[in-house]
Amino acid sequence: MITSMSNPRIKEVVQLQKKSRVRNQMGVFVVEGIRMVREAPPDRLVQVYMTEEFFDRHGAELPEGIVSPELVSPQVFTHISDTRTPQGVLAVVRQKKRQENEILCLDAQGKCSVPVHILILDNLQDPGNVGTIFRTAEAAGATGIYLSNDSVDIYNPKTIRSTMGAVFRMPFAYVDSVPETIRKLQEQKVQVYAAHLKGKRTYDAEDYTVPTAFLIGNEGNGLRKEVADCADTWIQIPMQGEAESLNAAVAASILMFEVSRQRRKGSPSCPDSRQPLAKAASNRLTAVTARP
């Protein structure tokens, strides 16, 4: 059992929790809690740390074939944990790097092979917002997420927590130039919409049964002009009262679930007015509830 804070592996985990640079140099990140550790793909687990107490109580709930866990003292665990009330288990997990083109779901002929449903996050800074967007994107059936290189690090511990595991499953890539990415999407006949304060079209009047991408801008400043100008269409969500804007994750969620709604129904508004999308049939009817 590791009982010393100056153990080099313990020091390394602390660095991984705190520093984006260290995470990216080593190509790994840290997840905490039994739920996240169980959802991590087993082939990407590098090391699992837990307290003896946790092992005695929950060892049986760990995935089979897990790399032999490293036991640490409660004091050491509190030291390496990023949460206020640590559960007593965390894992170091390998990052999965995807090429920018992978998000486009290109087939052997270099054509977009599914009706993609993509988010492009331009300079988002709030870890909770980005995590919530990943979580909601998975539920809404989004096919991938691009993030501008100056957006918050998805492997930030707070972002990881907010994804509720979607970080393991949602295809994503950081990109150097958002305008360049938009151009590639447009070449593949993806309709690119900018969620914009000055949008003239209402979001629910557009047809999202075709390949669709949404641009979501920074929490304080909205979309950068040079990015917004690349979109095919500027849309807005009609707002009442004196509200001036919506939270970035809320706006993204409303747009993504409008895509989901239309693809289930096969059209923007009226059932049976178009051919239903074959892809939409893969919906899994589960549920809505309130989780943190």
Added chain:
Amino acid sequence: MITSMSNPRIKEVVQLQKKSRVRNQMGVFVVEGIRMVREAPPDRLVQVYMTEEFFDRHGAELPEGIVSPELVSPQVFTHISDTRTPQGVLAVVRQKKRQENEILCLDAQGKCSVPVHILILDNLQDPGNVGTIFRTAEAAGATGIYLSNDSVDIYNPKTIRSTMGAVFRMPFAYVDSVPETIRKLQEQKVQVYAAHLKGKRTYDAEDYTVPTAFLIGNEGNGLRKEVADCADTWIQIPMQGEAESLNAAVAASILMFEVSRQRRKGSPSCPDSRQPLAKAASNRLTAVTARP
């Protein structure tokens, strides 16, 4: 200028920031930042505190007729501020207590006079979620919010911040018994929907052009059985992937904007298939963008 942390008024502001009990005993709360201070209804402003630097730079942006601001030293301001990077202005604002029945918009005959659009928050605990729900509710045209007495305090500084001013405008009331509140809504022919993991009906197949209320449950545990059992209908938001649930604020936002969408269109799915709602005409077309 106040320069001492032991000044009794400074001590009082610190207590108001930290303690729900003190806020409720005194019937006031604290808002920070020029935007929140400007949005506070002038007749509810009790006192404004600011640094000299803030007064020199932004005094002209303060609302006219503001109660004469109290200047405090930068050290004292940092002491009374709840934020990491204080702007240098905060205000003590009177709470507005509403009777439970006010949220029902009853007319002189004791009947519900508008097609209400109500949220009922059952034991929500995350300040950011509740604040975001208030902000989104205003934008979606919700008419009122009930909170169970064991939900987080809306006057918590973090909640206040997340409302982005909606706390001043959205009618709300804390209630002792959610089942009792549901019964009163049902007496007024309000359809009460529970957002529930085991909902059999898809949220977007329901008709929200009639008076509607949604039950939203605790972030970790969902709706309490005795509350969910009072609903007229259990609904769910279809989810794809391995997502098990949605964030409480995201789920509430999707439901509220489906109400907004239907009321703009006058029907659940097809334009022109019903009489448009007169009330829906009051929509203000503004915008969607990303703000914190």
